[in-house]
Amino acid sequence: MQNATGNNIGGGNDTALLEAEVRSAVEQGHDVQEMVRKLTLHTISARSLDIESLRQIASAVLNGARAGAQKEMHQSAAQNEITRERLKQAVSGLDAALAQFAEASKLALEEAAGRAQSFSSEDLARARTDLESLEAMFLETLQSSTSGAKDVAGEILYDLAAHARTYGSAVGAQLKETLAVITHQLGAAGRLQVVTGLHLAQATSDLLRKITAGVLIGLADRIKPGHTQSKED
Numbered sequence: 001m002q003n004a005t006g007n008n009i010g011g012g013n014d015t016a017l018l019e020a021e022v023r024s025a026v027e028q029g030h031d032v033q034e035m036v037r038k039l040t041l042h043t044i045s046a047r048s049l050d051i052e053s054l055r056q057i058a059s060a061v062l063n064g065a066r067a068g069a070q071k072e073m074h075q076s077a078a079q080n081e082i083t084r085e086r087l088k089q090a091v092s093g094l095d096a097a098l099a100q101f102a103e104a105s106k107l108a109l110e111e112a113a114g115r116a117q118s119f120s121s122e123d124l125a126r127a128r129t130d131l132e133s134l135e136a137m138f139l140e141t142l143q144s145s146t147s148g149a150k151d152v153a154g155e156i157l158y159d160l161a162a163h164a165r166t167y168g169s170a171v172g173a174q175l176k177e178t179l180a181v182i183t184h185q186l187g188a189a190g191r192l193q194v195v196t197g198l199h200l201a202q203a204t205s206d207l208l209r210k211i212t213a214g215v216l217i218g219l220a221d222r223i224k225p226g227h228t229q230s231k232e233d
Contacts (some may be wrong), residue, residue: 015056018043019064022090026068032086036061036093037100038212044101045208049201051130054101055137058094062145062157065090069153080152087156091142091164098138099170101208102131106178108203109185118185118192119200127200128182135172139164 018039025035040061047053068090069083105127112118119127139161146158185192 014043014046015060018057019060019067022061022064023068026065026086026090027071029082029086032089033093033096036065036090037096040094040097041100041208042212044097045205045212047205049205051133051137054098054134055141058098058138058141059145061090061094062141066145066153066157069156070151083153084156087153088160091157091160092170095138095164095170098134099174101204102134102171102174102178104207104211105131105200105204106174106181108200108207109178109181112195112203113185113188113192116192117195118188119198119203120194121186123199124182124186128179128186131175131179131182135169135175138169138171 021039022036025032025039040057043057043060044054047057065087069087109119118124142157142161142164146154146161
């Protein structure tokens with residue numbers, strides 16, 4: 001998903017900061033999942049979004065999480081288990097943020113439809129293409145973060161990637177709903193007034209910025225995704 005300019009806000013600076021903040025969150029170990037979710041969502045909301053931008057954000061989160069875990073490894077079996085849980089929470093936080101992004105896209109679509117308006121068919125088709133690859137991007141980035149699983153942190157991330165592939169992800173569950181709404185709007189696009197000059201990625205980013213700024217607190221609570229990987233957790 002990309003806005004009219006297609007430019008990323010912040011470029012590499014925001015991902016470097018995100019990586020450092022996630023590393024600190026994992027090292028400190030306090031409410032890691034929620035910290036990572038908020039940090040990720042803040043970076044997403046500040047950018048002009050496409051799938052490559054989201055991949056950069058996901059990579060920064062996972063690199064930061066792995067770096068934060070490295071410091072605590074090899075101290076004891078008990079400490080390794082604590083670090084495993086922190087890495088799991090970091091991955092869940094990233095998953096939740098991507099799911100919340102997908103939910104915000106759905107809400108932006110529904111808001112336009114409520115005004116008897118629609119985004120252009122071209123914009124909706126482009127957004128659908130990017131969103132259709134969002135879960136695969138998350139899983140591929142998680143898999144690549146293992147770097148061959150040559151250390152304990154890599155092995156843990158490898159296990160988490162395998163678990164997500166088998167049992168699904170929060171973002172995958174949410175995408176089913178969002179893509180259904182996009183498909184419906186594509187069918188209705190000819191009957192609704194097209195929103196000229198507005199793109200779904202831009203509308204989603206605007207909505208997320210309001211949420212992260214606390215302007216839409218009730219909505220933020222509504223679209224905070226729950227944990228979906230319950231079969232083994």
